């Protein structure tokens with residue numbers, strides 16, 4: 001039931017996941033999207049790669065572009081050290097409303113700030129709005145043709161410092177070829193590809209981890 005896929009995902013979380021237990025929310029969404037209906041969460045396989053990078057970096061300030069239902073926001077927030085903050089950005093207000101409820105159900109709302117609107121509008125405002133100097137880690141999971149322009153915009157706005165890490169989902173499927181060419185070709189980035197699969201499928205996809213060298 002529920003008229004949209006995100007609403008059906010939220011209904012499943014409320015029915016099956018334990019309130020306050022982020023892990024059960026993540027597992028419930030993975031089960032549902034693997035066996036009932038596919039949805040564009042980063043998923044369990046690529047999620048494990050993302051987890052290992054978050055645990056390695058231990059970011060104080062993290063940005064996620066593309067919240068969708070909040071699956072990766074919950075996954076990331078459950079790994080963040082105390083007084084760290086994840087800012088996650090969603091374009092679609094319907095998705096954002098669902099994500100807020102998923103994040104609350106998981107009990108990670110005090111680590112997550114969800115903002116709504118297009119990345120191109122928000123990125124130039126973030127330093128002032130959030131009293132930020134730079135992001136330690138950015139997870140790019142939004143519109144694939146925005147990965148490159150938004151990366152350039154983050155550079156221009158001084159949101160990246162030497163050592164900031166970009167983690168990009170879907171670099172093969174749906175693909176972000178211009179972004180890949182840029183981070184792999186630029187002397188200002190040290191890039192590494194983690195081969196995986198499109199969430200819940202056997203289609204090839206992967207995550208690109210790129211360190212900004214300043």
Ligand SMILES: Cc1cc(-c2n[nH]c(CCNC(=O)c3cc(-c4ccc(F)cc4)cc(O)c3O)n2)ccn1
Nearest residue numbers: 040066067068089090091117118119141142143174
């Ligand atoms: C401009 C701007 C945009 C945003 C923004 N908010 N939410 C998103 C979600 C974007 N995500 C995707 O489109 C996506 C798609 C697939 C997919 C789909 C269909 C297939 F057949 C195969 C793969 C798989 C994935 O893993 C994805 O992540 N963008 C936020 C702010 N500003």
Ligand SMILES: [Mg+2]
Nearest residue numbers: 042141169170
């Ligand atoms: Mg994705």
